[in-house]
Amino acid sequence: MKCNQPIRRRDAAATKSAILCAARTLFARDSYENVGIREIASLAGSDAALVSRYFGSKEELFTAVLSSGERGVDVIGTELEGLPERVGELMFDPDDEGKSMEDILIMLHSGNSPIAGPIVRASIDERFHDPFASVIGGESAKERSQLFGSILLGLSISQQISGDITDCPELREKLKRRLADIIRKAIAPL
Incomplete structure (x- = not known):
């Protein structure tokens, strides 16, 4: 998964991808407990409310991050x-x-x-x-x-x-x- 995608205005797919990439980057640097939704949103250039909107909870976002890797x-x-x-x-x-x-x-x-x-x-x-x-x-x-x-x-x-x-x-x-x-x-x- 490439994480260098810029967010385009009102582009839900790009925003969701940026959030997923930001979460992947941050979870690779620190533990689940030490990574916050606001930190993920900030790195993604997004709003914390959009993280919840697209992924639900932090737990669901973490699951999505792991599911996005190669088998x-x-x-x-x-x-x-x-x-x-x-x-x-x-x-x-x-x-x-x-x-x-x-x-x-x-x-x-x-x-x-x-x-x-x-x-x-x-x-x-x-x-x-x-x-x-x-x-x-x-x-x-x-x-x-x-x-x-x-x-x-x-x-x-x-x-x-x-x-x-x-x-x-x-x-x-x-x-x-x-x-x-x-x-x-x-x-x-x-």
């Missing part, structure tokens, strides 16, 4: 065949410097919130665990999908903090194969 299967694909290799390619793509961490940051900031935590967990299930459980199939597919997601989450956070593991193309290929082996084991039937 894992939309990025990785829905075919079980070649899934581990696709993950390796995505995670070790040297040209993908713009990996967005917004969704992860939103979840990390608000995952322990009594209000936002259940919304975060439902979003993770809806956008990642459940679709990949369907792709993986079989007994304990949900748990294997959760293990798969945990591996990707850990690697994503590590790469964001530490940078790419290597600039060496040969070592990168070895790491892709190693990650594919780890993913293959994580999603294999128990």
Whole structure:
């Protein structure tokens, strides 16, 4: 989702989009409890009343923010065949410097919130665990999908903090194969 859309006068769709983008930006910076409707409206160049009009409550806006992110299967694909290799390619793509961490940051900031935590967990299930459980199939597919997601989450956070593991193309290929082996084991039937 691109958040650089200027608000046009009396354009409900642009205003709604600006509010959603402002909320995404602010929830990625701070916890659910520390972000206010007025702050969101201000960043969106809007009025707090419009936030309520378009989204209802702050809780509903938070849900909309999480729902607006990409689903894992939309990025990785829905075919079980070649899934581990696709993950390796995505995670070790040297040209993908713009990996967005917004969704992860939103979840990390608000995952322990009594209000936002259940919304975060439902979003993770809806956008990642459940679709990949369907792709993986079989007994304990949900748990294997959760293990798969945990591996990707850990690697994503590590790469964001530490940078790419290597600039060496040969070592990168070895790491892709190693990650594919780890993913293959994580999603294999128990």
